[in-house]
Amino acid sequence: MFKAERIQRIKEIIFERKQIDVATLSSLLNVTEVTIRNDLEQLEKSGFLTRNHGGATLNASAFPEEQLHTDRMDSLNIPYDKEKEELGLVASQLVREREWIFLGPGTTSYYIAKALSKRQNLNIMTNNFYVANVFGSNASVQLLFLGGRMQNSGMYTIPEDLNRELEHIYLSKFFFSVDGASMEGGYTLTDMNVVDIIRAVSDRCHEAIICLDSKKFEQRSFIRLGDLTSISTIVTNNKIPQDYHQYYMEHGIRAYTSYNLKPLS
Numbered sequence: 075m076f077k078a079e080r081i082q083r084i085k086e087i088i089f090e091r092k093q094i095d096v097a098t099l100s101s102l103l104n105v106t107e108v109t110i111r112n113d114l115e116q117l118e119k120s121g122f123l124t125r126n127h128g129g130a131t132l133n134a135s136a137f138p139e140e141q142l143h144t145d146r147m148d149s150l151n152i153p154y155d156k157e158k159e160e161l162g163l164v165a166s167q168l169v170r171e172r173e174w175i176f177l178g179p180g181t182t183s184y185y186i187a188k189a190l191s192k193r194q195n196l197n198i199m200t201n202n203f204y205v206a207n208v209f210g211s212n213a214s215v216q217l218l219f220l221g222g223r224m225q226n227s228g229m230y231t232i233p234e235d236l237n238r239e240l241e242h243i244y245l246s247k248f249f250f251s252v253d254g255a256s257m258e259g260g261y262t263l264t265d266m267n268v269v270d271i272i273r274a275v276s277d278r279c280h281e282a283i284i285c286l287d288s289k290k291f292e293q294r295s296f297i298r299l300g301d302l303t304s305i306s307t308i309v310t311n312n313k314i315p316q317d318y319h320q321y322y323m324e325h326g327i328r329a330y331t332s333y334n335l336k337p338l339s
Contacts, residue, residue: 077113080105084113087211088123088132095129102211152204157287157311158182160332162189165249165285165309168330171195174243176275177205178250179230179268182285184208186249199245201271203229225267232267236274245279249309254293255286257321260301262294269297281307288313303327 080103087102088094096114100107114130117123123130162185169175169190174197177183184204190196194214200206201220209215222233233239250272254262261284263269276282288311302321308329322329 080109081113081117084110084117085122088117088130092134093129093131097128099129152181152184155181155185155287157289157313158185159188160311161285161287161309162186164330164332165283166190166193168283168309169193169196169247172197173246174199176200176245176248176279177202178248178271178275179225179228179265180251182251182287183249186285199243201231201233203231225265228265228268230268230271232271236271240274240278243278245275246281248275248279248282249285250275250282251285252290252299253295255290255302255318256292256294257302257317259294259298260304261299263297263299264295266297269299272299283307283309285309287311288315291315291318 083103084099087099096107096110099110099114103110114123114125118125118130121133123133158181161182165186166189171193172195177186177198177200179202181204183200183202187198187205187208190198191208191212196209196215197218198205198209198215199218199220201222203224206217206219209217220231220233220236220239222231222236224231250268252261253264256262263272272282282305284305284307286308291314302318303325306327308322308327310329310331312331314329314331319329321327
């Protein structure tokens with residue numbers, strides 16, 4: 075790896091993680107710690123980072139928070155979404171160490187993955203390229219990626235025979251999102267392939283969990299997944315409309331919000 079390429083990679087890693095130690099960078103880039111220290115010295119002089127004992131920290135003052143979010147998303151062509159980020163943080167707290175979970179298609183799953191990215195001893199199954207990209211550098215995460223025909227518009231794969239792929243699989247939790255939720259139409263999506271994936275994976279998990287940002291309420295899309303009682307666990311924002319809040323309570327549906335990790339009561 076040439077120096078210019080290595081410097082760029084170091085910047086990407088520190089921009090993502092905010093801080094890192096010399097030994098980890100040395101291992102990741104397969105160069106000596108002396109080389110890494112020289113590179114960090116150069117980046118400190120440019121104002122990109124601040125060196126400390128054994129490592130370096132991103133110089134956050136040089137990057138407004140909005141720019142940090144925007145630049146991070148631009149590399150994957152994902153626009154920053156504060157509500158989905160909140161969903162990801164809440165959903166991540168429902169994941170226990172070593173249990174197998176499935177993160178479905180969509181950018182909401184990307185935000186869940188981001189919230190889990192620093193965790194250890196996770197078992198992740200997915201067909202979402204955004205999710206796979208997040209966990210690519212975390213060696214403690216066991217990632218099982220389902221191959222198949224790529225759906226470019228959604229950056230996910232469609233296995234040739236999903237039921238066969240999942241025949242001997244049992245999952246603890248399945249996190250997915252939908253495009254609309256309404257009292258009359260239930261949960262709806264625009265992509266039939268995603269509907270098929272949701273139904274197949276739901277049949278092989280202990281708990282299916284819809285992650286639904288507040289903008290999706292009172293929206294109705296093309297294909298109906300099921301009514302509002304078809305899924306017993308919801309992760310949503312604290313802006314959930316009052317009538318849906320009441321509906322979930324009356325029907326015994328656990329609805330977790332960013333207030334805390336207790337179901338709405």
